[in-house]
Amino acid sequence: MIDYAIEVRNLAKRYRKVRALDGVSFDIAAGSVCGFLGPNGAGKSTTMKILMDLIRPSGGHAFVHGHEVGRAGLVARTRIGYLPQDPVFPAHLTVRGLVMYTARLYPGHPTGRALRRRVDEMLDNVGLAAKARRRMTGLSGGERQRVGIAQALIAEPDLVILDEPSAGLDPAGRRDVLNLIAAISGDTTVFYSTHILDDVERVSDSVVMINHGKVVAQGPLASILEASGQEYVVGLRGDTTALRARLTAEPWVSGLVARDHGSAEEWRIQVDDSPAAADGLVPALASGEGYAVLEFHLSDRRLEDAYLDLIGAQSVE
Amino acid sequence: MTAEPASLSRIETNHPFRGIGGMLGVELRVWFPWRVLLLTIAGLGIYATIYIPWRISGVKQLGALFLWSMALWLIFLLFATISLSEGTVLGDIERGTASWLVGMPIGRPAVIAAKAAASAAGVSAAVYIVGGVLYPLFEAASREGVTRFRVDELTEVTSAPIGKWGVYVTLPEAGQYFAILTAIALLGVFLVAVMIALGSMIRSRTAVFGMGLACFAALMVGWLIARDALAVSPVGLVTAVTEGLQTKPIELAVPAAATVASSLALVALATWNFGRRELS
Numbered sequence: 304m305i306d307y308a309i310e311v312r313n314l315a316k317r318y319r320k321v322r323a324l325d326g327v328s329f330d331i332a333a334g335s336v337c338g339f340l341g342p343n344g345a346g347k348s349t350t351m352k353i354l355m356d357l358i359r360p361s362g363g364h365a366f367v368h369g370h371e372v373g374r375a376g377l378v379a380r381t382r383i384g385y386l387p388q389d390p391v392f393p394a395h396l397t398v399r400g401l402v403m404y405t406a407r408l409y410p411g412h413p414t415g416r417a418l419r420r421r422v423d424e425m426l427d428n429v430g431l432a433a434k435a436r437r438r439m440t441g442l443s444g445g446e447r448q449r450v451g452i453a454q455a456l457i458a459e460p461d462l463v464i465l466d467e468p469s470a471g472l473d474p475a476g477r478r479d480v481l482n483l484i485a486a487i488s489g490d491t492t493v494f495y496s497t498h499i500l501d502d503v504e505r506v507s508d509s510v511v512m513i514n515h516g517k518v519v520a521q522g523p524l525a526s527i528l529e530a531s532g533q534e535y536v537v538g539l540r541g542d543t544t545a546l547r548a549r550l551t552a553e554p555w556v557s558g559l560v561a562r563d564h565g566s567a568e569e570w571r572i573q574v575d576d577s578p579a580a581a582d583g584l585v586p587a588l589a590s591g592e593g594y595a596v597l598e599f600h601l602s603d604r605r606l607e608d609a610y611l612d613l614i615g616a617q618s619v620e
Numbered sequence: 621m622t623a624e625p626a627s628l629s630r631i632e633t634n635h636p637f638r639g640i641g642g643m644l645g646v647e648l649r650v651w652f653p654w655r656v657l658l659l660t661i662a663g664l665g666i667y668a669t670i671y672i673p674w675r676i677s678g679v680k681q682l683g684a685l686f687l688w689s690m691a692l693w694l695i696f697l698l699f700a701t702i703s704l705s706e707g708t709v710l711g712d713i714e715r716g717t718a719s720w721l722v723g724m725p726i727g728r729p730a731v732i733a734a735k736a737a738a739s740a741a742g743v744s745a746a747v748y749i750v751g752g753v754l755y756p757l758f759e760a761a762s763r764e765g766v767t768r769f770r771v772d773e774l775t776e777v778t779s780a781p782i783g784k785w786g787v788y789v790t791l792p793e794a795g796q797y798f799a800i801l802t803a804i805a806l807l808g809v810f811l812v813a814v815m816i817a818l819g820s821m822i823r824s825r826t827a828v829f830g831m832g833l834a835c836f837a838a839l840m841v842g843w844l845i846a847r848d849a850l851a852v853s854p855v856g857l858v859t860a861v862t863e864g865l866q867t868k869p870i871e872l873a874v875p876a877a878a879t880v881a882s883s884l885a886l887v888a889l890a891t892w893n894f895g896r897r898e899l900s
Contacts, residue, residue, distance in 0.1 A: 392720060393646065395650060
């Protein structure tokens with residue numbers, strides 16, 4: 304039996320005439336690192352806010368470790384560390400004070416020296432040890448984001464929900480965040496939204512994609528990539544007119560994009576039936592006349608390709 | 621639904637006031653020491669602005685010093701309470717700190733209760749600190765000056781038409797003085813509750829501030845035109861303060877109980893509103 308950290312069933316949210324969420328359902332297995340993807344306004348933050356009990360759904364249900372959000376939201380939140388999008392913290396607190404305060408709100412938190420050691424360790428992990436005594440007002444946007452990550456992780460929660468954790472961070476900060484996520488994966492479920500698809504490929508084992516308030520894909524990352532089809536790259540020189548006509552007529556070819564490189568052409572052939580393509584493509588290329596095959600290989604399919612196929616070329620940042 | 625992970629051996633409670641201790645600590649830091657210090661300095665400043673001309677004038681009338689210090693302190697304190705409390709709930713919602721707070725394992729009622737308690741503690745502390753510092757000064761002044769005087773003579777010092785307040789004013793006994801301070805503190809607590817309730821209902825800080833001032837004005841108008849009819853209400857506390865300053869016997873228990881009950885009802889209303897509010 305799979306343990307799910309998050310179960311979402313038919314979640315809906317309406318803002319007057321706008322449907323922010325329209326029957327969203329997905330599961331996230333405990334211990335996984337799940338990237339939550341979608342264009343701006345797709346419903347990612349709305350879903351996360353419902354999970355955090357900040358807003359109420361118009362319909363459907365959400366559960367965190369079996370506790371229904373809303374009815375037992377407070378109990379659920381004892382297991383969650385949360386980083387909101389563009390977090391704002393009380394200005395009068397110091398970095399250390401804020402992280403310590405957050406830690407104290409969780410049941411079973413360490414006390415005294417153990418708590419101070421834990422806070423220092425966490426601030427060191429996010430690169431803020433030297434600024435522990437600084438007030439929140441004296442921090443840059445990236446530093447505030449690091450504090451946000453520290454306070455989300457300080458209580459060693461079973462589930463961490465991070466709304467765009469890399470936003471505002473420089474490359475080194477982004478790398479640190481990814482390393483932190485990688486370090487806690489396994490023991491902790493991480494559910495995070497982002498527009499940086501390279502990050503998702505680096506640390507995530509599963510993905511939920513959402514668009515216009517509906518889930519368009521979910522599951523293990525490898526399955527998403529596989530399900531989105533394969534792409535062959537073929538380099539050709541000569542008269543390819545007949546070959547192009549023949550290939551585009553094949554039922555397993557879902558797309559063919561040709562780029563002219565002077566005397567040669569590069570074709571990218573998308574296929575949606577991998578076995579049929581494997582059987583048919585090489586004979587098709589070998590049987591023609593009047594051209595030479597310069598290059599032939601299976602493309603290294605990336606998440607960005609799958610994302611663009613599934614969601615369309617909308618606001619990939 | 622999914623079974624509990626074995627690692628989750630944490631204490632579970634859905635108690636709405638969960639986390640109030642930690643939250644109260646943070647909120648108290650909003651008021652202590654800086655806001656309380658500010659109110660204290662302002663209160664003593666009001667005393668000084670009256671004490672200095674009193675000394676220069678050579679008119680040894682304690683009552684002028686006492687009456688004006690306390691009256692101005694009351695008005696200033698209530699105005700300052702409105703001003704400092706107008707963003708207590710709405711400011712957090714607007715800034716986004718409310719989303720951060722409520723995203724942690726803390727009940728929404730705990731957030732409101734902690735804010736109300738910290739604000740009430742801050743205002744009360746300022747009242748008792750200023751009052752506590754002033755009383756020995758008044759006593760010292762009474763030793764070198766006249767402790768009983770005609771109010772119409774006050775115009776020599778203040779140029780103020782306050783003769784209608786009474787014929788004679790003396791320094792109240794310590795017990796009466798403490799009761800006056802308690803009445804002032806409770807008026808401050810009531811206005812804190814009003815501001816928190818307004819902040820949970822209205823989405824404009826300007827409107828919250830304006831309605832807070834209107835409530836303050838209503839208290840004063842109520843005292844001027846219907847103090848007897850409104851005795852079992854916070855208006856009764858205004859009556860207690862003004863009569864206490866004139867060393868008349870005062871009735872504090874009933875208006876105090878009514879004010880505490882009203883304040884609790886307003887905080888409960890704020891809790892209900894905040895519980896329903898969506899935080900983005």
